Amino acid sequence: MTSITRSAFLLLAAAGLHSPAAAEPTLRDVYEKDFLIGVALNTRMVNGQDARAADLAGKQFSCLTAENDMKWQLIHPGPDQFNFTTADAYFEFARKHKMEVIGHTLVWHSQVPGWVFQGEDGKPAIRDELLKRMKDHIHAVAGRYKGKVRGWDVVNEALSDGGPDILRDSPWRKIIGDDFLDHAFRFAKEADPKAELYYNDYSLENPRKRENCVKLVKGMLERKVPIDGIGTQSHFQLNGPPVEEIEKTIKEFAALGLKVMITELDVDVLPGRGPQGNADVNRREQGDSTTNPYTKGLPADMQEKLAKRYAEIFDVYLKHRKSISRVTFWGLGDGQTWLNGFPIRGRTNHPLLFDRELKPKPAFEALIKKGEEKRPR
Secondary structure (H helix, E strand, C coil), X not given: CCHHHHHHHHHHHXXXXXXXXXXXXXHHHHCCCCCEEEEEECHHHHCCCCHHHHHHHHHXXXXXXXXXXXXXXXXCCECCECCCHHHHHHHHHHHHHCCEEEEEEEECCCCCCHHHHECHHHCECCHHHHHHHHHHHHHHHHHHCCCCCCEEEEEECCECCCCCCCECCCHXXXXXXXXXXXHHHHHHHHHCCCCEEEXXXXXXXXXXXXXXXXXXXXXXXXXXXXXXXXXXXXEEECCECCHHHHXXXXXXXXXXXXXXXXXXXXXXXXXXXXXXXXXXXXXXXXXXXXXXXXXXXXXXHHHHHHHHHHHHHHHHHHHCCCCEEEEEECCCECCCCHHHCCCCCCXXXXXXXXXXXXXXXXXXXXXXXXXXXXXXX
């Protein structure tokens, strides 16, 4: 099919007007022999409230991640309180659509309720107290889904973004110490011995942070910590990072003998004022009309730039397909993306493959074409 014909077909397919016998290729089809193609979903998509999004996700993707619903704040809000109903819905959705599930995330400094780090009389918790809470949480959550999860983002974003220290000065590190990662991975291994265990972070295409990640993980491997892979979040921009740095990151992590995953892929099309690639959720910038130029939709020339950017990124991924086990997009459509509010609140961003009406964008067509080109005729 030509790209014009494909666009028409996809719109007819979305409306249910195409012939069932004419199956249009999907992302999960064309990359099936290369790596899992994943997507981050939200509550409404897996519990039946947004049936259109659910149908699209099930058809296009072979793997899912809960964007927020398996984080500590939502799944374990109180000392003796667990909310598993929504998390359970992801596993039922995955079963129905024959998708793998990635658990996200067991230990993170953000979206953690305050009680976790508190001791008696409002004082900070002590090391043994926090270690026990970490172990109990991991055993409860990872233990519940034992045998159902392909892998866990065990620790998320522990590396610092600057300064002399390798590690971020999070409450986990302040109270437990630098070895909090070792304990988290060992607790996860106890809870689900067969699940893959990952370290996940952003800006790993930055040479300094990439070097620190390699040092961190090498030390863990030397201490026989059970780690199976590294996830590079890959929150990219139209003009950065260079594909050379993307490739270096994959090669250096693969050289450690670990699996490499692209865990939170999107491409920010809006102008920013701060450092590119810094995906710290606490980061905030002030905006004006110049930082929110596409409120009425993404112009054709920008759609073309986005498509070319995704295509060059996937050229790197396909070149290193033997090292990459998964590529996950951080959202299904532009209406869902976290980048609408980050790092400047209230903007209209367009970083994904499907628009706000969940119609395929030229970037989607570019990746389908790229996937088809490498398939045997």
